[in-house]
Amino acid sequence: MTEPEFTDAPQPELSPVSIPEGARVWLVPTPVGNLGDITLRALEVLRAADAVACEDTRRTGALLTHLGIRKPLVRLDAHTMGRAPQVLERYARLAYVSDAGTPGISDPGAELVAAALAADVPVEALPGATAFVPALVLSALPTGRFTFEGFLPRSGRDRKERLAAVAARAETSVLYESPHRLHATLVDLREACGAERAASVTRELSKRFEETVRGTLTDLGAHFEAGVRGEIVLVVAGRPAGEPAGAAVDYAARAQELAAQGLSTRDIRDLLIREGLRKNDAYALALQATADA
Structure with a gap:
């Protein structure tokens, strides 16, 4: 079946696309x-x-x-x-x-x-098949509230920020990951969330070799160290009750790092809030960091 020819050139403003009636x-x-x-x-x-x-x-x-x-x-x-x-x-x-x-x-x-x-x-x-919902249910982790993270950035500051957000979050987090990056992501999550944070890995949903492995991030990192195949959904438990939101992250050092990069007080505050710190605490650390820079 031949694919129709189209061009990606932008349409002139004076010649708008004509959408058929009933489209x-x-x-x-x-x-x-x-x-x-x-x-x-x-x-x-x-x-x-x-x-x-x-x-x-x-x-x-x-x-x-x-x-x-x-x-x-x-x-x-x-x-x-x-x-x-x-x-x-x-x-x-x-x-x-x-x-x-x-x-x-x-x-x-x-x-x-x-x-x-x-x-x-x-x-x-249309409602129908999706990977993260059955993986979340199979994880046996709390499902009342959860955040879907999709794929994490592969490297850099954005990845660190998202990992920190997962670590600080009180609700369950659901992520997609490729097979060849799974072990590295489990290691990074262990460093961000702590070795004993509960998690699960589900792969090959609805296929012959479907598998769900549950345990701590340390357990899962060891289990999948040799590699794995198939589509992956990773589910990570929220921050345990009683553990301070900043326990897994040195927010003061993070604020100093961001200030050294030239970010403004407001930008530093907003990033720290995204990473799980309370608004007032984030603002105080941002002010201190920019004053010291």
């Missing part, structure tokens, strides 16, 4: 492993759509072939999302799928939603 975008979840997890409504929408937009036309083409559905396929990934307005103009009823799971969760689907709404095209999100 609609559907975000269609696809199985994360077991193909039996496709829903009846997802099948109806895929059959009714004028085209299916996706991250990988080969992978989605194989899925549609399995389902007995033949539709034009359009690649809309992180590199080609700029042509979304033209795709919306060409196809009145557009279904969008990610490589697996619910579109818009840690994938370019969120950008398509923004583009569609900017063009006054209604968007429907």
